[in-house]
Amino acid sequence: MTVLLVFGLFIVIATAHNITFLEVPQYGDPRWSADLVCHYVSEKGDPPLHSVKWYRDNNEIFxxxxxxxxxxxxxxxxxxxxxxxxxxxxxxxxxxxLPKRYDTKISFTCEVSTEGPRFAVVNQTKYLTVAVTLKEDPIITGASGSVQLGEDVLLNCSTSPAMPPANIVWYIDGKPEKTETWMVDNTEISSPDEYGLRSSWRPMRLRVNTPKSVIDLRCEATQPVRPAFTRSTNTSLIVARSPHLSMFTASGSSSSRAKLAVLMITLSTTVHIFSKYSALRRV
Structure with a gap:
């Protein structure tokens, strides 16, 4: 890299190494050290390497x-x-x-300089946020695959332990789940584990009331860090159009149980009459 230095009316050309790549993870787990790497290369005519310095925010650390x-x-x-x-x-x-304070944002700078007399300097900076990010996508339970029109389905979305804990949002056919105005966020958070990490989960009761044959669902878990970290999981429910016996017991009401009892008695009587009629034909 060529650097122009102006001293009065004199223009002095100084050359410095090029920083080709700076490796700084976007997120760092405070339980372990973070690995940083600075790659640099010299061009023809560059003076020898003088020093490489690392800065944490504005403080030299190495x-x-x-x-x-x-x-x-x-x-x-x-x-x-x-x-x-x-x-x-x-x-x-x-x-x-790394510090134990989650959501702390730290800048790391690599500075490369060449030998004098002018010691040309180049540097690059990247940022790291302290967080234990989700290591896997959230898990959806309660989705049996096939549901009936008018049926109530209870679903749940849960995450692995992380810090800060994730906020969960359900999407139904691409639209956020409708909640009451007073319900700002009904994501549940677990107690901290031995490392201080917390899991998140969010249930959803879905009434199947759609002309579509398929309901697309997505559970999105987002950790409130800078920048935000998100993982999501998708699944689908097939809406069956033919009724089955479970419809009579889905609500658990007394009228439903009465309808089921009448149906079972009718079937039993029909089988009994058919059996007696078959026996008389053989006599």
Whole structure:
């Protein structure tokens, strides 16, 4: 990389290494260290590498200087600091200890400079959010696959432990579930586990009342971090049009049970008459 330095009326051309890629995870689990890597390359005519520095927010936390002994140094270890650092003339990787405060956003900067007399400098910055993100999609239970028109279906969507816990929203045929105005959010949250992580779940009672033959459902779990982290699961319910006996017992009402009893008595009487008639024919 070529850098123009202006001193009065003189223009001095200084060259610096190029940072080809900066690896910083978007989310970091505070239970483990986060691995960061800075890749850089020199072009023809560039001065030798002078140093590679890592900054956490505005504080230097690590330095690699190949012409000095020792070649690496760590700084500001009380704020978390660096637990490991391995660098060479083309890359510099470090492991940083993260704070236990969830949804903390941290900037990490890699700065590469070449030898003097002008020490040309280039840098890149990326951000990491402290969070234990969902490791798998949410799970939908209660969807048997086939339902009857007019039937009530009880569904549930649940997530694996995470932090911060996820908020869950149901979508029916692409539209959010309708809730009462006072019901801001009915996502349930578990107690923290041994690591402080919490699971989320949200039930939904669905009345099958649609002319469509298929109901598309989606459960979307979103963690309130910056940027938001979302995982979702899709499933479908097939709406059967032919009635079956379970319709008489779906509501559990006394009238339904009476209808079922009359139907069973009628069937029993019909079978009994048919049997007596068959016996008389054989005599």
């Amino acid at each position: 330095r690699f200087t190949p012409e000095q002994q020792p070649t690496t140094r760590t700084f500001n270890t009380t704020a978390g600091g660096v637990s490991r650092g391995v660098c060479n003339m083309h890359s510099c990787s470090i492991s940083v200890i």
